[in-house]
Amino acid sequence: MRTTLFLIIFFNATLAVADDRPNIIFLMTDDQNVRSLGCYGAPGVKTPNIDALAADGVAFDRHYDTTAICMACRATVMTGLLEYRHGVNFDTGTTGDGRMTREDWEESYPIVLRNAGYRTAFAGKFGFTIEDTSKGDRYPEDDFDMWGGGPGQTSFITAKNKSMLQYAKKYPHSTRSYGAFGSDFIRESAKKNQPFCLSISFKAPHRPVQPDPLFDDIYAGALFPKPENFGREHGMHFSEQSRRGRQYQRFEGWHYNDSYDEVMAKYYQLIYAVDVAVGMIREAVETAGVKHKTLIIFTSDNGYLCGAHGYGSKVLPYEESSRVPLIIYDPRSEKKADRCNVATGNIDLAATILDAALGRPNHGNGTSLLKHYVNNNNPKRDRIIPLINVWGPEQVFSLGFVKGEWKYIYWPYTGDGMKATAEMYNLKEDPLELHNRINDNAIRDIRVQLEKDYANLVHDWTQHALHRPHYKKAATLFTPKGM
Ligand SMILES: [Ca+2]
Numbered sequence: 315m316r317t318t319l320f321l322i323i324f325f326n327a328t329l330a331v332a333d334d335r336p337n338i339i340f341l342m343t344d345d346q347n348v349r350s351l352g353c354y355g356a357p358g359v360k361t362p363n364i365d366a367l368a369a370d371g372v373a374f375d376r377h378y379d380t381t382a383i384c385m386a387c388r389a390t391v392m393t394g395l396l397e398y399r400h401g402v403n404f405d406t407g408t409t410g411d412g413r414m415t416r417e418d419w420e421e422s423y424p425i426v427l428r429n430a431g432y433r434t435a436f437a438g439k440f441g442f443t444i445e446d447t448s449k450g451d452r453y454p455e456d457d458f459d460m461w462g463g464g465p466g467q468t469s470f471i472t473a474k475n476k477s478m479l480q481y482a483k484k485y486p487h488s489t490r491s492y493g494a495f496g497s498d499f500i501r502e503s504a505k506k507n508q509p510f511c512l513s514i515s516f517k518a519p520h521r522p523v524q525p526d527p528l529f530d531d532i533y534a535g536a537l538f539p540k541p542e543n544f545g546r547e548h549g550m551h552f553s554e555q556s557r558r559g560r561q562y563q564r565f566e567g568w569h570y571n572d573s574y575d576e577v578m579a580k581y582y583q584l585i586y587a588v589d590v591a592v593g594m595i596r597e598a599v600e601t602a603g604v605k606h607k608t609l610i611i612f613t614s615d616n617g618y619l620c621g622a623h624g625y626g627s628k629v630l631p632y633e634e635s636s637r638v639p640l641i642i643y644d645p646r647s648e649k650k651a652d653r654c655n656v657a658t659g660n661i662d663l664a665a666t667i668l669d670a671a672l673g674r675p676n677h678g679n680g681t682s683l684l685k686h687y688v689n690n691n692n693p694k695r696d697r698i699i700p701l702i703n704v705w706g707p708e709q710v711f712s713l714g715f716v717k718g719e720w721k722y723i724y725w726p727y728t729g730d731g732m733k734a735t736a737e738m739y740n741l742k743e744d745p746l747e748l749h750n751r752i753n754d755n756a757i758r759d760i761r762v763q764l765e766k767d768y769a770n771l772v773h774d775w776t777q778h779a780l781h782r783p784h785y786k787k788a789a790t791l792f793t794p795k796g797m
Pocket of ligand 1: 344345383384616
C-alpha cells in the first residue's frame with residue numbers, strides 16, 4: 315500500500331515537473347474589421363496593447379473568415395472545418411439555431427486539449443449549441459474547467475451574464491469583465507503547474523452600440539478619414555445580388571452615409587475596451603511567470619463593412635467583411651518578420667493551436683500557421699481559402715475563394731430578372747476591390763483556371779457536406795449550368 319502511494323506521488327510529481335507544454339490564449343472579437351487597429355494602419359485609432367502584441371508577434375495581412383458571420387465562423391474556429399462540413403448556421407438547426415454534431419465537438423480544439431491534460435476555460439459569446447440527444451441541445455459549460463460563457467448574444471451588462479456575475483460589481487461593462495476572468499484563470503492555472511488553454515470571445519464591437527462609459531472621452535469629437543472605396547459610387551460594379559440583403563440598406567440605416575465620424579467613434583470605443591482587456595490579460599501572463607511559454611492568438615469572427623462600397627454589416631465576401639485581423643505571438647520562436655502576407659483562413663486556427671500544444675499541424679480543413687512564424691516565404695500559392703455565404707435571403711448566397719493574389723466570387727441567384735454572375739479581383743493590384751476583372755479578355759486564362767478551381771470547390775461541397783438539407787440545396791444552387 316505504502317509503495318503504491320509512493321509511486322502515485324512520484325508519478326504525479328514527475329508529470330508536474332515534466333509538463334512543459336505551452337499555454338494557449340485565444341482571443342476573438344465579434345465584428346471587428348482590419349481598419350480598426352493601429353497595427354493595421356487604421357488612422358486615428360488607439361489600440362496600444364493590441365499593437366504591442368503585434369509588435370511582439372506576427373500580424374497576418376491576408377487572413378479570412380471562410381464564413382463571415384458569427385455562428386458559422388465560431389463553429390469553424392473550434393473545429394477547423396468549413397461551414398458545409400460542420401453544418402452550423404442560423405438556418406440549419408431544427409429550432410432556428412445551428413447545432414454542432416457531438417462527433418465534431420469531440421474533435422474541437424478545447425476538447426482535444428482537455429483530453430490531453432490541458433486545463434481549459436471559455437468566456438463570452440459561445441455562439442452555437444452542441445447536439446445532445448439525452449438532454450436536448452446544450453452549451454458545453456461542463457466541458458471546461460472554468461466557464462464564463464453565455465447563450466445567444468450575451469450582454470454588455472455583466473450583471474446579465476449569469477456565469478460572469480462575480481465580476482459584475484467591479485466591471486459592470488462586460489468587456490473588461492472578460493479581462494478579469496482571463497487574468498484569474500491564468501493565475502490559478504500557473505499555480506497548478508498545468509498547461510492551460512484560455513478562450514475568450516468578446517461581445518465587442520458587435521451591436522448594440524453600448525460602449526463602456528468609462529472610455530467616453532477617448533474619441534470625443536474625433537474625425538476619421540474614410541477609406542477610398544467608401545460610398546455607393548464605389549459599389550456599382552458589384553453584383554445586383556449583393557444589393558438584395560440588409561447589408562445594402564445598412565449603409566444608410568446605420569448612418570455611415572451621414573454620421574460617419576460619430577458611428578465610427580462608438581465602434582472604436584467598443585474596441586478600445588477590448589484593448590484594455592488584452593492589456594489585463596498580458597499583465598496577468600507576465601506576473602504569473604508564464605510569459606515565456608504562453609502563445610497568444612488574437613482575431614475576429616468576421617469583419618465589418620462600415621460604409622465601404624456603400625454597404626454596412628458583414629456576411630458579404632468582400633474584403634472589409636471577410637478579411638480580419640490575426641495576430642499570433644509565440645514567445646518560444648524567433649520570428650522571421652513582423653508581418654505575414656500569405657492568405658490564411660479561420661480553418662487554420664484549431665490546427666495552429668493543436669500544433670503548438672501537441673505537435674499536430676493538421677486538423678479538419680486547416681493547417682498550422684506556426685510555419686509562417688519562423689518563415690514567411692513559403693506560400694502555397696495553389697491553396698484556396700473558400701468564402702461562403704448561405705445565410706439570409708437566397709439572393710445574397712455566394713460562394714467564392716481567395717487564391718494567390720486573386721479573389722473569385724460566384725452569385726448563383728437567378729430570380730427577379732437577375733442572371734447568375736461572377737466577380738474577379740486582383741487583390742495585389744486592387745486591394746480595395748474597385749475593378750471587377752471578370753470580363754477582361756487579357757486575363758482570360760486566369761479566369762478559366764479560377765472557374766476550374768470553383769468547380770472543384772463545388773465538387774468538394776457535394777462530396778463532403780454534412781447531411782443537412784440546407785447544404786444539399788446550396789450545393790445545387792452553387793453548381794453553374796454545364797458544370
Ligand atoms: Ca460576428
